[in-house]
Amino acid sequence: MKPSRSSRILVRASRSRYLPVALAFALSLAVTVPAFARPLVVIDPGHGGPYNHARYGSFLEKDANLLIALELGRQLYASGYDVRFTRTTDTAVSYVDLPTWHWTDHWTYAPDGVYWYSDAVPRDDLQARCDIANSLGADVFISVHCNGAASSSARGTENWASSHDILGQQLGQYVQAAVLEQTRQRDRGAGVTDFYVVRWTNMPALLVEAGFMSNSAEGAAIANATWRRAYAAGIVNGVNRWWSTAPTRPVHPRYTARTRPEAAVMASKAQWAAGADTLMLAMTSDTASALAAPLGTAKLGAPLLFADVLGITPPVAAEIARLHPSRIIALGAEVPDAVLAQAASAAGIDPSAVTRLAGAEAASTAPLLSGLTVSAETSTTIVLASATSPTEALAAASVASTCNGALLLARADGTLPPEAAAYLADHRPEIGAAIAVGTVPDGALAGLPNRVRIGSTDAMQTVAMNATVARPIGYLWLYCYNPLVPMDGIIAATAAARGAGGVAVPIAGTTGLSPYTREWLENNGDRVYAITMVGDYATLPPAVDHYVLKAID
Ligand SMILES: [Zn+2]
Numbered sequence: 252m253k254p255s256r257s258s259r260i261l262v263r264a265s266r267s268r269y270l271p272v273a274l275a276f277a278l279s280l281a282v283t284v285p286a287f288a289r290p291l292v293v294i295d296p297g298h299g300g301p302y303n304h305a306r307y308g309s310f311l312e313k314d315a316n317l318l319i320a321l322e323l324g325r326q327l328y329a330s331g332y333d334v335r336f337t338r339t340t341d342t343a344v345s346y347v348d349l350p351t352w353h354w355t356d357h358w359t360y361a362p363d364g365v366y367w368y369s370d371a372v373p374r375d376d377l378q379a380r381c382d383i384a385n386s387l388g389a390d391v392f393i394s395v396h397c398n399g400a401a402s403s404s405a406r407g408t409e410n411w412a413s414s415h416d417i418l419g420q421q422l423g424q425y426v427q428a429a430v431l432e433q434t435r436q437r438d439r440g441a442g443v444t445d446f447y448v449v450r451w452t453n454m455p456a457l458l459v460e461a462g463f464m465s466n467s468a469e470g471a472a473i474a475n476a477t478w479r480r481a482y483a484a485g486i487v488n489g490v491n492r493w494w495s496t497a498p499t500r501p502v503h504p505r506y507t508a509r510t511r512p513e514a515a516v517m518a519s520k521a522q523w524a525a526g527a528d529t530l531m532l533a534m535t536s537d538t539a540s541a542l543a544a545p546l547g548t549a550k551l552g553a554p555l556l557f558a559d560v561l562g563i564t565p566p567v568a569a570e571i572a573r574l575h576p577s578r579i580i581a582l583g584a585e586v587p588d589a590v591l592a593q594a595a596s597a598a599g600i601d602p603s604a605v606t607r608l609a610g611a612e613a614a615s616t617a618p619l620l621s622g623l624t625v626s627a628e629t630s631t632t633i634v635l636a637s638a639t640s641p642t643e644a645l646a647a648a649s650v651a652s653t654c655n656g657a658l659l660l661a662r663a664d665g666t667l668p669p670e671a672a673a674y675l676a677d678h679r680p681e682i683g684a685a686i687a688v689g690t691v692p693d694g695a696l697a698g699l700p701n702r703v704r705i706g707s708t709d710a711m712q713t714v715a716m717n718a719t720v721a722r723p724i725g726y727l728w729l730y731c732y733n734p735l736v737p738m739d740g741i742i743a744a745t746a747a748a749r750g751a752g753g754v755a756v757p758i759a760g761t762t763g764l765s766p767y768t769r770e771w772l773e774n775n776g777d778r779v780y781a782i783t784m785v786g787d788y789a790t791l792p793p794a795v796d797h798y799v800l801k802a803i804d
Pocket residue numbers: 297298304305312396397
């Protein structure tokens with residue numbers, strides 16, 4: 252089966268750098284659009300520029316790889332795939348030092364220091380190939396090589412997938428069989444080994460070895476355009492047959508529904524099967540006021556539900572009735588009184604049992620909720636994040652949830668809303684430590700004891716560092732969401748705050764894992780016992796399920 256081209260326009264739009272616009276467009280549609288109906292294959296012609304491996308006389312592998320790759324790209328495009336290349340000329344892919352992967356006692360992602368002109372293995376060049384595929388959010392990666400051996404009798408075709416990549420291994424089986432149909436070569440099999448480019452690409456990845464340039468018959472074949480067409484046709488047939496098995500179908504449970512308030516209902520049903528004494532309520536139009544909600548979940552056991560312009564919709568009202576709370580906390584000033592009355596009615600409680608936590612700005616809610624959740628009997632940790640970065644704020648809320656933490660959110664200039672300043676003034680004697688999360692200016696923490704910063708200028712690295720602090724040991728339950736959709740993040744983070752070992756993991760829907768997210772997943776994969784995806788397929792495509800699997804395996 253060939254992939255459909257029916258939603259090509261949307262696909263192209265959603266792959267563009269104007270992702271938020273495309274995303275907003277996709278979200279404005281009432282139904283879930285199959286976002287990646289035209290899959291993207293990144294083709295990597297091996298070696299290039301100063302690098303070469305095998306040769307057939309004066310015909311170099313790097314040139315053979317490029318010829319095969321370009322032919323493969325033509326055929327894949329004609330067959331319904333989008334295609335990109337890591338190189339289209341005789342060049343190395345990277346001439347700069349890039350962060351690459353190193354194993355000491357755990358994986359680290361850091362500058363390599365191996366430059367293209369070095370005698371050493373040019374990992375920077377290999378990482379650059381991975382980076383291209385990862386940043387494009389490719390669905391499939393194929394690195395094209397030809398073999399060479401000391402013995403001229405060695406011949407045959409083979410391919411390789413990573414030991415971490417179940418789908419890549421499946422793809423390898425399909426491609427090997429289909430190539431042999433075309434070329435009748437000796438079958439050297441579809442193997443498993445962690446070549447750099449198949450190991451460190453996020454998506455299903457394959458490295459193909461067309462044949463041996465050190466063998467005169469195969470070298471002559473590879474130099475022949477007709478043979479290369481047949482070989483490429485074999486790969487395309489293999490990819491097509493593999494793709495027709497819907498290899499990237501969803502594998503993890505999802506919190507997703509027709510509307511995001513209903514997705515929150517789904518999370519509530521899953522996590523509060525026995526009801527809840529306290530319920531938090533926020534507006535979909537004011538998610539900024541709900542960024543502290545994980546604190547309410549962790550400390551008060553409270554689920555979070557949402558109202559929207561329609562008020563409390565019937566599914567939400569039904570969930571409020573089922574939860575049967577005795578208390579409702581409204582997060583933010585935007586929740587209309589009429590909505591609170593509706594919620595109280597659904598809960599069957601007196602409107603006086605509704606508390607509103609709100610100040611003049613959205614960031615006022617966090618210190619007010621902290622006032623309800625922090626125990627004055629033990630030392631308090633102040634956790635400060637920027638109100639303008641939902642991803643950082645949710646990471647901070649997670650850290651605050653796992654200690655006796657108060658969450659304060661700063662304005663863009665680093666100053667605090669009056670409620671946060673008041674919290675610091677009122678609780679000064681109890682404060683034992685202060686954490687600045689991510690990029691937030693920490694002037695507001697001046698004078699507090701034991702100040703540290705957890706995070707960097709990269710929000711994904713900040714999340715990973717905070718997850719390490721919040722969940723240092725024990726089993727993990729990952730709640731993955733797209734950071735461009737703060738509401739999904741809030742649903743994910745409150746769900747994560749509910750159970751033991753929960754972590755909200757932001758994953759960009761179309762470009763997949765950040766290297767820092769992958770670093771954290773690689774190092775903690777054996778602790779993961781459950782994964783829940785939060786969001787619809789337009790924002791978090793099924794391919795993401797497999798990115799995560801490849802990282803934690
Ligand atoms: Zn090679």
